[in-house]
Amino acid sequence: MTHLTLDAVHKYYDDFHAVRGVDLAIREGEFAVLVGPSGCGKSTLLRMIAGLEAVDDGEVSIAGRVVNALRPRDRNVAMVFQNYALYPYLSVFENIAFGLRARKVPDAETGRRVREAAETLGITPLLDRLPRQLSGGQRQRVAIGRAIVRDAGVFLFDEPLSNLDAQLRDEMRVEIKRLHQEIGKTTVYVTHDQIEAMTLADRIVLLRDGVIEQEGTPLELFERPATRFVAGFLGSPRMNFVPATLVEDGDTVAARLSADVALRFPADRAAGFRAHLGRELVFGVRPEHLTRPRTGEQGRPGQEALTVTVDLVQPTGTRTYVQFSLAGTEVTAELAAHDVEQPGTRIDLLADMARAILIDPETDRVL
Amino acid sequence: MSRRRPQPWYTTRQGWTGAARLAGAIVVTIVFLFPIYWLFATAFKTPEEVFASPPVWFPQTPTLETFAVLFRDGDVSAVWNSIVIAGVSTVVAMFLGTIAAYSLARFRTGGDHLVIWIISQRMIPPIAVVFPIFLLFAGLGLIDTYLGLILLYTAFNLPYVIWMMRGYVEDVPRELEESALVDGLTRWQVLIKVVFPMARTGLFATAVFTFIFAWNEFIFALVLTRTEVLTFPVQVSHYFGQQQTFWAKIGAMSVLGALPVFVVVAMAQKLLVRGLSMGAVKG
Numbered sequence: 001m002t003h004l005t006l007d008a009v010h011k012y013y014d015d016f017h018a019v020r021g022v023d024l025a026i027r028e029g030e031f032a033v034l035v036g037p038s039g040c041g042k043s044t045l046l047r048m049i050a051g052l053e054a055v056d057d058g059e060v061s062i063a064g065r066v067v068n069a070l071r072p073r074d075r076n077v078a079m080v081f082q083n084y085a086l087y088p089y090l091s092v093f094e095n096i097a098f099g100l101r102a103r104k105v106p107d108a109e110t111g112r113r114v115r116e117a118a119e120t121l122g123i124t125p126l127l128d129r130l131p132r133q134l135s136g137g138q139r140q141r142v143a144i145g146r147a148i149v150r151d152a153g154v155f156l157f158d159e160p161l162s163n164l165d166a167q168l169r170d171e172m173r174v175e176i177k178r179l180h181q182e183i184g185k186t187t188v189y190v191t192h193d194q195i196e197a198m199t200l201a202d203r204i205v206l207l208r209d210g211v212i213e214q215e216g217t218p219l220e221l222f223e224r225p226a227t228r229f230v231a232g233f234l235g236s237p238r239m240n241f242v243p244a245t246l247v248e249d250g251d252t253v254a255a256r257l258s259a260d261v262a263l264r265f266p267a268d269r270a271a272g273f274r275a276h277l278g279r280e281l282v283f284g285v286r287p288e289h290l291t292r293p294r295t296g297e298q299g300r301p302g303q304e305a306l307t308v309t310v311d312l313v314q315p316t317g318t319r320t321y322v323q324f325s326l327a328g329t330e331v332t333a334e335l336a337a338h339d340v341e342q343p344g345t346r347i348d349l350l351a352d353m354a355r356a357i358l359i360d361p362e363t364d365r366v367l
Numbered sequence: 368m369s370r371r372r373p374q375p376w377y378t379t380r381q382g383w384t385g386a387a388r389l390a391g392a393i394v395v396t397i398v399f400l401f402p403i404y405w406l407f408a409t410a411f412k413t414p415e416e417v418f419a420s421p422p423v424w425f426p427q428t429p430t431l432e433t434f435a436v437l438f439r440d441g442d443v444s445a446v447w448n449s450i451v452i453a454g455v456s457t458v459v460a461m462f463l464g465t466i467a468a469y470s471l472a473r474f475r476t477g478g479d480h481l482v483i484w485i486i487s488q489r490m491i492p493p494i495a496v497v498f499p500i501f502l503l504f505a506g507l508g509l510i511d512t513y514l515g516l517i518l519l520y521t522a523f524n525l526p527y528v529i530w531m532m533r534g535y536v537e538d539v540p541r542e543l544e545e546s547a548l549v550d551g552l553t554r555w556q557v558l559i560k561v562v563f564p565m566a567r568t569g570l571f572a573t574a575v576f577t578f579i580f581a582w583n584e585f586i587f588a589l590v591l592t593r594t595e596v597l598t599f600p601v602q603v604s605h606y607f608g609q610q611q612t613f614w615a616k617i618g619a620m621s622v623l624g625a626l627p628v629f630v631v632v633a634m635a636q637k638l639l640v641r642g643l644s645m646g647a648v649k650g
Contacts, residue, residue, distance in 0.1 A: 052545050073551040085546035089564045099550035150550070 003028040003186045004049065004154055009058035011044050011210075018044050020210035021058070026203070031180050031187045035197035036207035036233075042190045043158055045207070049188060050156050051075050063153055073102070078152035082159040084143040086131040092118075092142050093127040099150045117149040120179070137168045144176070148183060157189040161196065173199060194234050198222065206230055223355070228282065228364040231357060237287045237321055240331040244283035246276050246358065255283040255358065257327035265353050266302040273358060273367060281367070282359040287321065289352035290333035292340075303350040310345045322347075409618030410434070417614050433619040442616070445602035446623050451513055452598060453581035456520035461574050463521070464528025465536075465566075469558060471529065472536040473544075482533060488526040493586055501590050511593040519591070520581040527580075528573055535569030536562060575632055582628055599624040 004026040011019035019041040026032045034042040047053040049060055051072035059066050067075050078099070086095050093114055094101075100110045118124045121141045131139055140160060147155055160176070161169045177200055180187055191197055197204050198218045205215040206229075214226045218234075225231035231239045244255035247262065252270040254262040263283070265273065293305070308331075312323040315337060322333050322340050333349060340347060358367045376382030409417055411429040437443050470476045477484075500519065501510075509515030539562055547561045548554075563570065588598040603620050606613040 050545075050549055052548065071553070072545075072548040073553070077549060079546065079549045081542045081546055083540065083542050085540065085542040087543060087561065087564070098547070102547070102551035102556070146546075146550070156549075 002026070003030070003063060004188065005059075005061040006045070006049075007059040007061070009045070009048060009060060010056050011041070011048060011053060012056050018210055019048070022207075022210075022212055024205060024212070024215070026186060026188065028186055029184045031189065031200060031202045032205055033189045033191060033197040033201035033203070034205050034207060035191055035194060036213070038192060039209075040207040041210040042192075042207050046079075046156055046158055046188060046190045049075075049154070050077055050079050076153040077156055078147035078150045078154070079156040079158065080140075080143050080147050080160045082162055084131070084139045084163075086139055086142055086146075088131050090130075091127065092123065092129050092131070092134070095131065095142055096127075096145045096149050099146060113149050113151075114145075117145040120148065120182075121145050121175075136164050137172060140164065140172060141175075144179070148179065153186065155185050155187040157187065159191055160189075162191070162193070169196075176200065194236065198234065204234075206233060225357070225366055227366060228284070228359045231284055231359070231366065235286055237332045237334065239284050239286050240290075240326075240329070241359070242283045242285075242327055242329045242331065243361075244281055244327075244358075246273060246279055246281055248277060253277065255281070255356075257283060261306055261327055263304040263306070263351055263353060263356070265356070269354070276358070276360070276367060280361065282361050284357040284359055284366075285351055286355070287332045287334035289355050290331075290335075290349050291352070292335055293348055293350050302352065302354040304353050305348055305350055307346060307348050310340055310343050310347060313340055313343050406618050406621050409614050410622045412615060412618075414615060433615040434623075437616065437619055437623070442602055442620065443623060445597045445599045445620075446627070448513075448596045449582055449599040449624070450627055452516045452520065452596070453578050455513075456517045456524065456581050457574055457578040459517070460521045460524040460528050460577055461570065464525050464573075465532045465563075465570065466558065467525075468529045468532035469536050469562060472533050473541075482530070485526045486530045489523075489530075493523075497586055497590050500587070504591055510591055511595045513596055515591055516588065516596060516598070519587055520584065523584075524577045524580060528577060531573040531576075532566070532569065535566040535573075538569075539565040578631055579628060582624075 002025045004024075006022050006024040009019055009022045010017070022041075022045060024032075034045060036042050044053060048055050049062075051067065051070060051074075055068050060068055062075055062077070087098065090098065096114045096117055097110050100113060105113075114127070115124065118127055121144060123138060123141050123145060126134060126138060126142070131142070134142065140163075143160070157176070161172050164172060173196060176189075180200075189196075189200060197206075201218050203215060204218050204221050206213045206221060208229055214221055214230045216224075221230055222234050225234070228241070232241070242257050244257050247254050247256045249262065249264050252264050252267045253273050254264040256262040306326070308324040308326060310322045310324050311330075314321040314323075318337060320335050320337050320339060322335055324331055324333070359365065360367055374382075376386065408424075408426055410433060411431070412423065412426045413428060413430055413432070416423040416426060471482050504510050504515050504519075507515075509518070543561055543565065544557050547557045552560060583600060584598070585600045585604070588601045589604070592598065592601060599620070603617055603624070606616045606620070
């Protein structure tokens, strides 16, 4: 059942058209992540759902009711802010109880619910402290506690983890995911971090310049990006893009990157590409789809061999990123930890052509 | 590590510098505090001691006789009048000024220029408007009334309160208010439950200055009062006579007049020094 609907929503700031006609339907209990580079309108969209920004055009509906004209307090939403937004003059207990007191919930029930929320988040020992006596992670837990205690219909998160250090961010991400699985409330989560988006979302909504570039499950977006922007935004290290010409090659087609490098697509993909023969296109391949052949391996069908000279080696421990020049473009491959030790080495690679993409440079759409 | 015995201060260079600084500070403090001491001492002197030559540095037989006279003659009512006028006008100016400041800070009421226009009201020298205001008040029957001076001091303090409070409101993190709005508060409740507590250091500092201005104001009080609502500074001025100056009364009245301000500041002191906005949002 659809729970939260945006219908042709627009937002203007003076001359700046921040949100340009966004349509979105989020199901009951779904975890939707709005992601995109800064200035893409994702926070504005979230704040319009919360009622903190006016909707200039279009409609926002929650649980079947148009809420455009409703005050934030009447929308039955709870929000977690990037900077925690804790009241420094109130104890942790009172901070969590704030929303309940505002709604005149009886004291006994307030106490019970606050303790329950604190238990869930593991902050029971902190209830008597003031926010300034807490660490960043603890503060964010309190902020989350303040949202879950309300039992609101929709949970809104505005970049809740971006002030935390890397390790804490990983911990809190797990916590938020688990919390959502337990509580199962409709959630809209804003982030600029593609890893947060991928790991948390039931559905990713990728925004760019105030419009939805693509939406879908994390793996849909990752494996079948609709545009060059989506392909480049998701995945780390990011996808490699190399200019190429599409040429006929026997019973299939190939991306010719340079005079001596042409990579053939599997025959079953050729049909879709034939219309573009002879055109200048952009060839896209993810770093993890460039692999080293095991000893004696010739490459499976759909894998194309190429030989490159390594410029740069970046070991991360689990994997090693190597950089090299391919047809004049800097390209990254993600290899096994010990595949390459030294820059300057000449190596053979296999490109997984079943998963490589071609992009029309005029429209930036994936073919 | 060997334990070193602390050396006497006069054996080190730093010791001497410190001692010189301390001595300097003591001298400056005495110079500045002496007139205040003299005022207080005079209040407790007998009439002979007040005019004794050479001067009496310490009252030999401290007496409350001057205070008794002030109470007997009803002069102290001027202190009460000042408490009412300064107190009420401060409360009213603080309330109106703070909500006006909130509006300016959060809704950009009046664009960029209204706030400058408001503070420009403070640039008029009071003496320039004394006469028109006297005529106005005479016409309205506000001369020598509490209401008249309360209105006037409120009007005079409003620009200052608005200007100061606008800055303090702007320092309240917006997210705190937004969070409260989502949590179920109305704008008015946000003002009372979030903005006031967050800005309370500024609220008290501004209130103290507003109160002190109203407390010390002289020109308007002199012109706009007769006998009913004489304020404390006007009452003191009556002791400077053509033939005689009543130094003991001036001293005693000043002691009475300084007390309320002292109490207000002492009460606010705790709130003024506490840095309460730490930990609200990560900086």
